[in-house]
Amino acid sequence: MVWIIRILYLVLFLAFLSVIRSLVTRVFSPLLERHSRPHAGSDRARETVAGQMIKDPQCGMYVATDLAITTRVKGKTLHFCSEECRDNFINERKRSDRPNRQSV
Secondary structure, three states: OHHHHHHHHHHHHHHHHHHHHHHHHHHHHHHHHHHHOOOOOOOOOOOOOOOOEEEOOOOOOEEEOOOOEEEEEOOEEEEEOOHHHHHHHHHHHHHHHOOOOOOO
């Protein structure tokens, strides 16, 4: 008989927790939604990106082809995450293509 009472207490406790959770969710969810929603005209508004993810050959980060900065090298299109990575890649290629001149 004692185990039946303990089960009832458990059920009541779980029901109480469920009510508390729903109240907290109702109170705080509008605050969180308002805070996380980007403002109209904001630069931080995210745009939807479709397409393939490509690995940046300079830093190794994956970037969507729709947002990537591209350049052509020897007839091949390369995708970069930023102009800085693209410029560093091009500068490194120029340095490696120069013949090594050593002083005697």
